[in-house]
Amino acid sequence: MTWRYLLTLSVATALTATLATPASAAGETRWRADLTTVDADDTGVTVRDGALRLDRTAPAPASARRASTRTGFLVLDPQRLDAPANAVAATVESTVPAGAEVAVDVRGALGGDQWTEWVEARPGAPAALPTEVGTVQVRLALTAEADAPEVRRLDLRAFSQVNRSGDVAAEAAGLSYRVYATREGLVGGTTANGHVIVARDHFVALPSRRGLSSKDTGTYSVRVCASNGRCEWAPVWDVGPWNTKDDYWNPSSTREMWKDLAQGKPEAQAAYENGYNGGKDQFGRAVANPAGIDLGDGTFWDGLKLTDNSWVTVTYQWTGSGPAGVVRTASTPLNVRSSASSTASQVGLAANYAQVRVECQVTGESVSGTQGTSNVWYRLAAGKFVAKAYVSGVSGATNC
CATH class of the missing domain: 2.60.120 (Jelly Rolls)
Known part of the structure; x- marks a missing residue:
């Protein structure tokens, strides 16, 4: 045709x-x-x-x-x-x-x-x-x-044209929802953006390409936090689980499919919990869990310290506003610390290439990294800090 x-x-x-x-x-x-x-x-x-x-x-x-x-x-x-x-x-x-x-x-x-x-x-x-x-x-x-x-x-x-009504402006931190997370695994497989999955990899998958980053970039990244208090900032490099056109974080009026579902509720969750769409995904498969995000093994095990599939809180970083930067390390994730010191307890990770939103900055231990030497640390969330020496592109961050 x-x-x-x-x-x-x-x-x-x-x-x-x-x-x-x-x-x-x-x-x-x-x-x-x-x-x-x-x-x-x-x-x-x-x-x-x-x-x-x-x-x-x-x-x-x-x-x-x-x-x-x-x-x-x-x-x-x-x-x-x-x-x-x-x-x-x-x-x-x-x-x-x-x-x-x-x-x-x-x-x-x-x-x-x-x-x-x-x-x-x-x-x-x-x-x-x-x-x-x-x-x-x-x-x-x-x-x-x-x-x-x-x-x-x-x-x-x-x-230019007149915008549709009904769009919701995101808060500075970005849209945030509690969704069920599963471990992707699939080492050796290839993600939607062409990345070959390695052992203990640090990335996530969302069920819509609207938030898909190109390989080795983090334009579209998420902050995933577990109930144990740990968080990881990771790029979106794959499409799934279950669906491929379910941008559930967007308002119902602009959602690709499933416009009758509430904003923030993945179709897989509605299918699993409520029998929505006959309990099936967009491909007609019986939904076996309510997952709205897949986590790379490193994000799952090392960043969040999870041992089983779990409910997590996901913030979709690109929907926020305010200062933002990109994590740049040699390859391994950046440690997220409880205070502005390399000896403070590790409370999470920020994957290489991940976009991070900066709440404010403080003066702390001087650190040398890919972005030079600096005693400035960025606060990404309450009790969660990363060294400026490993984050590029932040502009306009105020003092905490």
Whole structure:
């Protein structure tokens, strides 16, 4: 089947290099995406005969346990707009066999390496942006169980429109919900963003690609806290468990699926506890636990010191505001201490590449790390501190 469709969305998104740029009307930006280049940020896609195709070796999201569903991503370069915009329309020329899908995800730059959440642009279903942005980015997601889809052309138009009502502004710390966590395991498997899982790995999986970071980045990270008081900050590198289109942390009005469920309640939890959707996930599988997040083994065992699946409190860092930084270590996670000293008790971990929200800063022990030497420590939460020497990009943090 060959088809074309028009997508209008109100979300911050970014596109990349242009080919021939159509004429733009006042207050809008038009461009054509370059689909001829695949680089290190892209996974599971290839260019052949002038078309972008899903590669036969593309991975399936490990956490979703759907080995037959391959997924590939082409992440386009950020596109600077001629005028601020909060919507992007896309015209896609593609061939999509039965059982396959081509989706256009979009996000907008908020400054300081911060981005809005990825939101899918759908035909006739605009998505609201929280604010107008000057730079957008687009990601093509190709999925298939058998025959691969291909995309031959992608034209884009950024403009401003009236936002939908009903969106809820996040507090400074970000949206936070209590959900059931399971251990992902699957060492040697490949996550949705192309990361190969290693022993005692530090990352998490959420059941929607709206919060999926590219490999070796933490633009979308979470803070996961257990009832024992320990927390880990970890990047979202996989899609699952159970579902792949369940962004349950978002308001019901903007949720991808299951719009009749309360904000903060995963579909798997509703299916398991209340028989929602006949007790099944989006693929028709009987839900065996109420999980709303999967934890890498290192996050599960070392960060939170869990011994079994458990209820945890998850804060979705990208939904917050205020100072933020990125953990940069040689590879191992950064110790989170109970005070501003390397001899204080360890009360959690912050994974390499994870984004952390900073409440305030204090003066403490001088530490040397990847970001130089400093006696400044950042408080990430009550009684939880990390050394500035291992955190990059924080701006505007006030004294505690």
